[in-house]
Amino acid sequence: MRVSPAIGCLALLVATQAWAQSAPVSSSTTSSHASSTVLPAVTVTGEQPGPGLWKVSKGDHVLWVLGTLTPLPRGMEWRSKEVEDTLAHSQELLEAPKAEVKVDVGFFGKLFLMPSVYSARKNPGGATLEQILPAQMYARWEHVKPQYFGNDRRIESWRPILVAMELYKKAVDKAGLTNRNDINKLVFTLADKHGVKRVPVKYKLTVEHPRAALDAIKQTNLHDISCFNQTLNTVQNDMPSLTERANAWSTGDIQTLRSYAVNDRYQSCVIAVLNAEFAEELGLRDLPKRMEQSWLQAAEAALTHNTQTFALLPMEEVLAPDGYLAQLQAQGYTVQAPE
Numbered sequence: 001m002r003v004s005p006a007i008g009c010l011a012l013l014v015a016t017q018a019w020a021q022s023a024p025v026s027s028s029t030t031s032s033h034a035s036s037t038v039l040p041a042v043t044v045t046g047e048q049p050g051p052g053l054w055k056v057s058k059g060d061h062v063l064w065v066l067g068t069l070t071p072l073p074r075g076m077e078w079r080s081k082e083v084e085d086t087l088a089h090s091q092e093l094l095e096a097p098k099a100e101v102k103v104d105v106g107f108f109g110k111l112f113l114m115p116s117v118y119s120a121r122k123n124p125g126g127a128t129l130e131q132i133l134p135a136q137m138y139a140r141w142e143h144v145k146p147q148y149f150g151n152d153r154r155i156e157s158w159r160p161i162l163v164a165m166e167l168y169k170k171a172v173d174k175a176g177l178t179n180r181n182d183i184n185k186l187v188f189t190l191a192d193k194h195g196v197k198r199v200p201v202k203y204k205l206t207v208e209h210p211r212a213a214l215d216a217i218k219q220t221n222l223h224d225i226s227c228f229n230q231t232l233n234t235v236q237n238d239m240p241s242l243t244e245r246a247n248a249w250s251t252g253d254i255q256t257l258r259s260y261a262v263n264d265r266y267q268s269c270v271i272a273v274l275n276a277e278f279a280e281e282l283g284l285r286d287l288p289k290r291m292e293q294s295w296l297q298a299a300e301a302a303l304t305h306n307t308q309t310f311a312l313l314p315m316e317e318v319l320a321p322d323g324y325l326a327q328l329q330a331q332g333y334t335v336q337a338p339e
Contacts, residue, residue: 042176042243043073043074043075043076043175043176043177043243043246043247044073044075044076044247044250044251045073045075045076046075046076046077047077047078047079048076048077048078048079048250048251048252049078049079049080049081049082049251049252050066050078050080050083050183050249050250050252051066051067051249051252051253051254051257051315051338052082052252052254052337052338052339053065053066053082053083053086053338054066054067054318054325054335054336054337054338055334055335055336056299056303056325056328056329056333056334056335056336057303057333057334057336058303058332058333058334060307061303061304061306061307061308062303062307062308062309063094063299063302063303063308063309063310063311064086064090064308064309064310064311065310065311065312065313065318065325066083066183066187066310066311066312066313067249067257067313067314067315067317067318067319068096068183068184068312068313068314068315069183069245069246069249069314069315070179070181070182071172071177071178071179071181071242071246072177072178072181072183072246072249072250073176073177073178073181073243073246073247073250074176074177074178074181075176076181076250078181078183078186078250083187083190083310084190084194086308086310087187087190087191087194087196087310088190088194088196089308090196090306090308090309090310091196091197091306091307091308091309092196092197092198092199092302092306092309092310093187093188093191093196093197093198093199093309093310093311093312094199094201094295094298094299094302094309094310094311094312095184095188095198095199095200095201095311095312096184096201096295096312096313096314097201097202097203097291097292097294097295097313098200098201098202098203099202099203099204099287099291121158121159121162122157122158122159123157123158123159126157127157128156128157129141129155129156129157129158129160129163130156132160132225133160133225133228134225137225137228137229137232140232140236141228141232144167144232144235144236147174148167148170148171148174149167149170159224160224160225160227160228161224161227161228163228164224164227164228164230164231164232165231167231167232167235168231168234168235171234171235171239172242175239175242175243176243177242177243177246183312184312187310187312191310196310199298199302201294201295201298202294203287203290203291203294241260244256244260245257245260248260249315252338254337254338257315257319258319292324292327295313295324296324296327296328299311299324299328300328300331303333313325
């Protein structure tokens with residue numbers, strides 16, 4: 001099962017409440033690829049064009065797709081004349097699929113004041129990482145931890161998935177990358193500038209009893225050691241490859257982007273949540289399929305009604321052999337990659 005970043009962010013938000021604020025992304029797929037590529041962790045800077053656009057068409061109706069990626073180089077400024085020109089001549093902008101949690105506003109407003117929320121980030125029964133993790137994995141953690149957390153002992157009582165998220169965020173920052181360079185928002189600004197209608201693709205998840213959900217999360221073992229292990233692998237072995245992937249997006253190097261498949265670090269973290277006991281009660285387990293169907297239906301509607309539409313998609317859904325564009329192609333649409 002492949003889980004898109006939009007779905008993963010929602011799942012992690014519900015599962016970890018206030019701590020699911022990092023925006024992890026897939027990096028290189030295998031350690032063999034990382035070990036065979038010795039590169040300095042240097043990011044590109046200055047104005048960059050980003051990748052070209054994918055063309056999905058049937059007859060004279062066209063959907064132009066920009067694949068987005070995070071993290072990106074911190075010193076990079078994205079500016080694409082191709083994107084702005086294409087967007088300006090489109091009838092609609094189809095936004096990337098997104099999931100939203102619908103819950104009582106007052107509840108989330110009080111969230112940070114509730115002691116029970118802070119205890120939810122700890123392991124059930126007060127267990128520590130040393131007690132939960134296999135000995136060899138914990139030894140690797142002890143080697144990595146000082147570089148990012150110093151002598152902080154408080155994190156030793158956190159759930160592995162939350163430690164993994166914080167570790168990844170710090171490693172990304174240290175590598176000169178950032179999750180704050182949001183291409184989606186920049187495209188929204190261009191759409192507003194040219195008066196292009198924005199079409200959101202949202203799946204709303206309603207949490208009827210948030211306090212009960214929080215209590216369930218506190219008592220649930222997320223089985224998230226795989227997530228923690230994959231994050232360690234990424235931080236120890238794959239940061240140069242992650243940097244190269246970010247640079248490839250920035251410079252529009254499609255060939256290099258294709259050489260990096262999806263790392264299962266993020267998959268492991270999201271699946272740990274989707275397979276948790278509370279996931280079915282909250283409606284998380286079928287999120288991937290629902291999000292996929294929502295976007296595909298919106299894309300087909302746009303291709304039917306508009307002469308030209310612009311769309312945003314996570315790069316993994318653009319490139320994956322079973323991704324959204326591959327599914328449109330299987331339904332008879334013509335899909336062309338940028339030259």
